[in-house]
Amino acid sequence: MTAHVMILVENLSVPFDRRVWQEALALAGAGYRVTVICPRGIGRDRDSEVTVDGVRILRYPLRPATGGPAGYLREYPVALAWTLRLALRVRREGPVDVVQCCNPPDLLFFIALVLRVGGARFVFDHHDLVPELVASRFGHSAVLRAGTLILERMTFAAADAVISTNESYRLVAIRRGKLDPSRVAVVRSAPDLSRFQRLAPDPDLRRGKRYLLAYLGVMGPQDGVDYALRALAHLRWGLGREDVHAVFMGAGDAHDDLVALRDRLGLSDIAEFPGRVSDETVRRCLSTADVCLAPDPRNELNDVSTMNKIVEYMAMARPLVSFDLTEARVSAGPAAVYVRPNDEEAFASAVGELLDDPALRERMGRIGRERVENSLSWECSRHTLVDFYAGMLGRSSRWAPLIGRTRR
Structure with a gap:
């Protein structure tokens, strides 16, 4: 039976989010059934449901935050409610084998925990260091720092495995997230060289x-x-x-x-x-x-x-x-x-x-x-991602340490 991967992203619409779209296409190309849940874009990615290149995309209406932290306190509950609603709809249609949550924010693990009841495994796709991101945008606040670190730690604790964008992030997952190194893989965000070909100068x-x-x-x-x-x-x-x-x-x-x-x-x-x-x-x-x-x-x-x-x-x-x-x-x-x-x-x-x-x-x-x-290049990252998923689902020896420890 074809394994079903659900990818959750709140920060950007898809396919506009280039990393998420590359990952979705890589997994679909490797034979997985892939569903992406994301917000609608601004001026693009407006359809509520569409299938593109074999990837099913479900989108919900979301007004992006403006201003300070209060804007995000309004945005995130709406996003979580829509994501949960659509994720449960997809699960009613059939089983979900893996749910991949992409941050920011470090809140989507709540959805993953709900889906875990049905047997789904949770992969955390670690795009940003949210505690540091918040500090860079809003200044150093002890309250915000403590809150974001707690949510980050909860995300790491809930994850069966983590995809990091570089070795520095991998070390954060191991040291700050207390994860076994065998459960953390580096899948770099990388350009698709077919898109980046030089033209004649203008x-x-x-x-x-x-x-x-x-x-x-x-x-x-x-x-x-x-x-x-x-x-x-x-x-x-x-x-x-x-x-x-x-x-x-x-x-x-x-x-x-x-x-x-x-x-x-x-x-x-x-x-x-x-x-x-x-x-x-x-x-x-x-x-x-x-x-x-x-x-x-x-x-x-x-x-x-x-x-x-x-x-x-x-x-x-x-x-x-x-x-x-x-x-x-x-x-x-x-x-x-x-x-x-x-x-x-x-x-x-x-x-x-x-x-x-x-x-x-x-x-x-x-x-x-x-x-x-x-x-x-993305071709290098694609091979790592596909092999990582094969290990998650018991199809590869490279990530064998993941097998048997991803269900708790």
């Missing part, structure tokens, strides 16, 4: 300037786009460079504030904010960019998190500048120039020096692409 994107800088990613308070803008201001007003144009692709709850900051810094004529853009636009822009930007500041979250944009820049053979973060170095190696954490002037200087050295840019880009092809 000189029009430079808007008459000699060089193009590019940023691709989320624009939240913790993502450092404000650092990139202040670095760009120093590049222009401090270092006197008028030969640079910059494109910041992406969206998030800090987007409007960042546009206002751009205008205050006198950068409105050289810094574009087109919002979320198509894959075609991403490929065209990254194929044209001379240097890509990874301005995530060092904090407890960013230092140990893998930034998708870094590996995506590398997949497009683009050199990048990054603050010196532990996992940034693990991903990029010599494909990046690293500067003192949170030092915007050093960031600007590194960008300028890289722009003036085309041979170094070409060499770094080639190294980055090779690193992705050899070990950081």
Whole structure:
């Protein structure tokens, strides 16, 4: 009988959530029946039920939180109620063998515990360190820290096995989550190289300037786009460079504030904010960019998190500048120039020096692409994920320690 995997995600809609969608397709391609439950998207992913490439997707209406923590206290109960309702509907239709819960938030384990009554195993797909994420967004509050750590610990305790996005997260699961190392696998978020193929450069994107800088990613308070803008201001007003144009692709709850900051810094004529853009636009822009930007500041979250944009820049053979973060170095190696954490002037200087050295840019880009092809592509992660699930369900010897200990 075909095993049924249910994937629960609250943070983004699917297929827009690239990691979740890649995982769903990988499992469906390996012969599993896959159901995804997620919120509806904004301007996309609007159907309540749809089957795409063999994956069934059920979506519910959800108004994303705005403002401070109170907004999330309104959002999460609604999301949990809808998720439970849809999960029980799916289980009434037939058995669920594995429920995979993707954070944030660290609350979906409640749904997994309900489904466990029917025999489902619980895999925690650990996307974010929620205690550190909350601190990066709302400041250091003892109450919030304690509450998020309790929920994280409960999630780890309930999980039969954990999928971590990198080795730093795996260590958190082992040390802070008290999990046996044999129950924690690393499945990196990684680009599908079939999507990241270079196009011919488009000189029009430079808007008459000699060089193009590019940023691709989320624009939240913790993502450092404000650092990139202040670095760009120093590049222009401090270092006197008028030969640079910059494109910041992406969206998030800090987007409007960042546009206002751009205008205050006198950068409105050289810094574009087109919002979320198509894959075609991403490929065209990254194929044209001379240097890509990874301005995530060092904090407890960013230092140990893998930034998708870094590996995506590398997949497009683009050199990048990054603050010196532990996992940034693990991903990029010599494909990046690293500067003192949170030092915007050093960031600007590194960008300028890289722009003036085309041979170094070409060499770094080639190294980055090779690193992705050899070990950081989704194809590598896909094999790990499929083998991990085979072990969960007793079909592989590699994850044999999981067999027999995943039902309690």
